Amino acid sequence: MVRLFKHYVPYAVLLLGLVDLVLLLMAGEIGWVVRAHQIGIVAGNASSRWPQLLSFAVALQVALVAVGGYGAASFLSLRFAAARLAVAIALGVMFLSLIYFLVPALALWRSNLLYAMVAASVLLVAVRALLGRTLGGERFKRRVVVLGAGARAARIAVLAAQPGMNFVAAGFVAMGEARLEVPDAVPRDTIANLARHIVDLNASEVVLALEERRNALPLNDLLRVRTTGVRVCEISTFLERETGRIDLNSVSPSWLIFSDGFAAGRLVSSGAKRAFDIVASLILLLLTLPVILATACAIRIESKGPALYRQRRVGLYNEGFDILKLRSMRQDAEAPGKAVWAAEDDPRITRIGRFIRKVRIDELPQCWTVLKGEMSFVGPRPERPQFVDDLERQLPYYAERHMVKPGITGWAQINYPYGASIEDARHKLEYDLYYAKNYSPFLDLLILLQTLRVVLWPAGAR
Structure with missing residues (x-):
């Protein structure tokens, strides 16, 4: 995920947003060129009308955000994505009408706008049909290894199985818990080199999900893992990032006090x-x-x-x-x-x-x-x-x-x-x-x- 202004945005969403912006600019230009060809005038250079094209693209992309067009369901269901796109385009027309009323210089001709909307509909549905499953698939998800096999680790396993998650549980390592709740966890004692094990699983992050951290924190293991370039994350921070909420079952007062956030300079x-x-x-x-x-x-x-x-x-x-x-x-x-x-x-x-x-x-x-x-x-x-x-x-x-x-x-x-x-x-x-x-x-x-x-x-x- 990418953190923008203290809020986490999945890589797939960011990539789809950038692709949409380019396609919307193209749709605006297509609308202009088609209409110019119809009435027999020279379309000219696109750089001469970039304010109109940019206002068109931004208005529709804002509408897409407003209707949830970048939610997890948009990557999993083409029907859902198409329905949201239809509503977003209708809202985009309303946004553009307000923009054109307030700033007439940004206005496109009504015929340009009609052709641009049709082109946008085709392009946006097509990119979701072609890339939706790919962007929502495992290729764009982080591979995570969880240290722990108790109740906390089991919650991550349940979360990973939910559709639309932005990570894959690549493996679980049992750290000597009295009660195992992740059956397929690999015991730590059977792993000769934990850092090598994590690298072999092609993991980009390790999540610490121990039930009891007092005198149980594997500092040497974590240090070696960190030096391989793999990120090490505490479960409360991980769940905050993945779910967009503070998990009350795992959070502690010390985590709230020392973690990033609650900025005073506002x-x-x-x-x-x-x-x-x-x-x-x-x-x-x-x-x-x-x-x-x-x-x-x-x-x-x-x-x-x-x-x-x-x-x-x-x-x-x-x-x-x-x-x-x-x-x-x-x-x-x-x-x-x-x-x-x-x-x-x-x-x-x-x-x-x-x-x-x-x-x-x-x-x-x-x-x-x-x-x-x-x-x-x-x-x-x-x-x-x-x-x-x-x-x-x-x-x-x-x-x-x-x-x-x-x-x-x-x-x-x-x-x-x-x-x-x-x-x-x-x-x-x-x-x-x-x-x-x-x-x-x-x-x-x-x-x-x-x-x-x-x-x-x-x-x-x-």
């Missing part, structure tokens, strides 16, 4: 984040005000009670604040003072409420909370005080998520379906900790773009 990025929140919330409130008013009227018609409601949440540094939402449940959904988890097919949700939850319209009034500075657009979702008290008692490191300003959308929201249990909260906490540890404007942008995917395919919305 004055510039925090200032930019706040400026974006102010501008975006103002624009969004103005643009969606008719939608909010129409939805509020529909809510009042369907059920008794106010269309808007306030709910107490826990925010930055454990300070309480009120969020504003469009009501999606009956007014008597909860007994006074008693918080209740939402459930799948919750009978308390109204017909209008079910729709506005799926398309996230109920969240729009929270832009006012963002404008006031109590929330951000991106961050961990704020929970209710009653739930927070329980979760802090049952989940380690839960209080640490309150060191980041809460948000309307977040890393957990785009990676994990809506959850309403302690176990769901645990999984979402792992993503929230990853966000807090690896925050950057790039990660915020990625989350904002992929929130569109969650809105278009609202799996798990309740």
Whole structure:
């Protein structure tokens, strides 16, 4: 993987992205040349129109990122990839319309744009048909040797068997564990030279997955392995990189303290984040005000009670604040003072409420909370005080998520379906900790773009 702005990007995704960029530039040029030939003019040198071609390519590639066109499923299923491409191209047209309205000098003729879109569709589907399986195959995956054969090592074996992973478990070495959970692990005592064994397996990385590290760390082995050029990685760091979350089962306080991340020097990025929140919330409130008013009227018609409601949440540094939402449940959904988890097919949700939850319209009034500075657009979702008290008692490191300003959308929201249990909260906490540890404007942008995917395919919305 390549680490860009503190976020890990698989080599296959990066390569496909670069190929797509070149193909989109070619598609834009094809559209221009075809139209020029039709009307009998000289197309001229492509360098004279690179701003138009670049705006076309970037807009479509942003749309591809937004709909999840570079997810693991795109490498495994051509049908999935083609469906996402179709949606991305439709969104790309919308992006381009906005760009052309704001900067007319970048506009392509409508006929150029039509031909370019057709060419882009053909080229992008073709490259996925030809390279999708190859890029998603073992050739572009890292070969990993795991030192350990206990429960931790078994979790890596299970992870490696999942489709879309970016590594292959080349081998497991049993390090004298009392209980073996990886049957095909090779005992360390039978390996004369561990470094040679790892090189023979053509491994590029060794993952340390010992159950007990005290007095058991094979320092001499690790030193010899490292000097061969093979990377040595601790399991918590490995799982963070491969899954995009902080694994609570393997992480320790010392790892959180000494590992890279939680940068304090965020004055510039925090200032930019706040400026974006102010501008975006103002624009969004103005643009969606008719939608909010129409939805509020529909809510009042369907059920008794106010269309808007306030709910107490826990925010930055454990300070309480009120969020504003469009009501999606009956007014008597909860007994006074008693918080209740939402459930799948919750009978308390109204017909209008079910729709506005799926398309996230109920969240729009929270832009006012963002404008006031109590929330951000991106961050961990704020929970209710009653739930927070329980979760802090049952989940380690839960209080640490309150060191980041809460948000309307977040890393957990785009990676994990809506959850309403302690176990769901645990999984979402792992993503929230990853966000807090690896925050950057790039990660915020990625989350904002992929929130569109969650809105278009609202799996798990309740």
